[in-house]
Amino acid sequence: MNNELPFIKDMFNSIAPRYDLLNRLLSLRQDVYWRKMLVKAINIIGKKRVLDVACGTGDVMLEMIKQSDKETLIAGLDFSSRMLDLAKKKLAVHQKRKLQLVAADAFNLPFKQNSFEAITIAFGIRNIKNRLKVLKVFHDGLTVNGVLAILELTTPRSKFFLNIYLLYFQKILPLIGKLFAGHQRAYQYLPESVINFPDSTEFREILISAGFKKIKMKRLTFGIATLYTGFKHE
């Protein structure tokens, strides 16, 4: 199986300049709250090394900076150079913090194994085809007792809300994407990828197969986002 979908890197390179604006607009700013919850879930205070995979324009890292103290090294990794350029600009004001931005693929973390006390990935795992493999890579990257936190867009459970959501997501959102990002295909792909993402039972099984324990999940904003956490044990 190919690890990745071939068009993902090009797609993010091309929508990068409008990515933040579209996130705020399409989620009605809920994305800011979701990332806050993601970082809360890893209890960052006192941690020495944390990694945000698929860091994009750096919004999770900015939230990590807010919630942690100066001793924490915060690394961010992404394979889109244009997303990373934007992250670099946004992080430039935090020169006193220990930050690292790395251009790399999530399947080949350029770090020693067992070296992060927490790994996060926000809205990234959906775009990766071989999820079991990448979750095993994250497991290897964590220290014993390290925590993985995953934030992902999901579909609401209530039938009533699901219908309204699908109407917005499949009909209106691609048009907004075309208008603001000039990339209708990317915002057509977005709903497809969310609808095709495994449900919570299935995703939990994948996390277990990758070696994670004590798995928890929390639905956010009527279930249009879900936060998963899991731990690496000996």
Ligand SMILES: C[S@@+](CC[C@H](N)C(=O)[O-])C[C@H]1O[C@@H](n2cnc3c(N)ncnc32)[C@H](O)[C@@H]1O
């Ligand atoms: C939807 S964006 C999320 C960005 C950021 N985490 C956020 O909260 O806004 C997905 C990001 O994942 C990155 N990505 C997707 N597959 C990747 C892979 N295999 N390795 C590294 N980055 C990847 C893309 O380049 C993109 O920046």
